[in-house]
Amino acid sequence: MAKTKIAVLVSGGGTNLQALIDALNAGVITSGEIALVIANNSKAYALERAAKAGIPSEIVLKKECGSQEAFEQKIKELLTVNGIDMIVLAGFMSILSENFTKDYPERILNVHPSLIPSFCGVGYYGLRVHEEALAYGVKVTGATVHFVNEIPDGGKIILQKAVEIEEGDTPEILQKRVMEQAEWKILPAAVEIVSKQLQR
Ligand code: GAR
Secondary structure (H helix, E strand, O other): OOOEEEEEEEOOOOHHHHHHHHHHHOOOOOOEEEEEEEEOOOOOOHHHHHHHOOOOEEEOOHHHHOOHHHHHHHHHHHHHHOOOOEEEEOOOOOOOOHHHHOOOOOOEEEEEOOOOOOOOOOOOOOHHHHHHHHHHOOOEEEEEEEEOOOOOOOOOEEEEEEEEOOOOOOHHHHHHHHHHHHHHHHHHHHHHHHHHHHOO
16 A cells, blocks of 8 residues: 655754654654655754655745745645645644645644643744743643644644643743653654555
């Protein structure tokens, strides 16, 4: 059976992309392969991670495209040309509209650094999520991998993992713990589950 062809969309450091590359190399992901990395930021370190792993990459800048619609159209073209079956948002800091998400029902995954439905939705991304969790005073946080639909962080949940908040945590310390204990584990696990389901 052919492997599910995955595109990973990134904006920054790409540690979640790295977790996927490592999981492929370790045989944790066997049903899919990363065929393309797309960045919306030309300085994203994730692009270097892709290059080191021998994965082709493309840069699509919203300001060069001129509009959200043209930006999404360009990404769609790249996905079609590369025969992509499944999309993973791994630290992709741009919300995709319904015009995009409707074309890939239950084929777009996102990793979010909290236990949805806490600390999620518009404006909750990156370090901000951990700042809000600490400010609220929750004792447990975590990460969620979910399908992406037209509601920001609102699609069906695939996997979640809880992480304890510790005395003296800063947003940066908490972010690192959530990545290490949750994101880098549940993202590869969810990618294997969905790529297996989509295998043809
Ligand atoms: C990760 O913590 C990811 O969960 C978060 O951004 C970080 C990206 O790190 N994503 C969001 O907040 C999406 N709403 P990475 O580039 O090292 O993978």
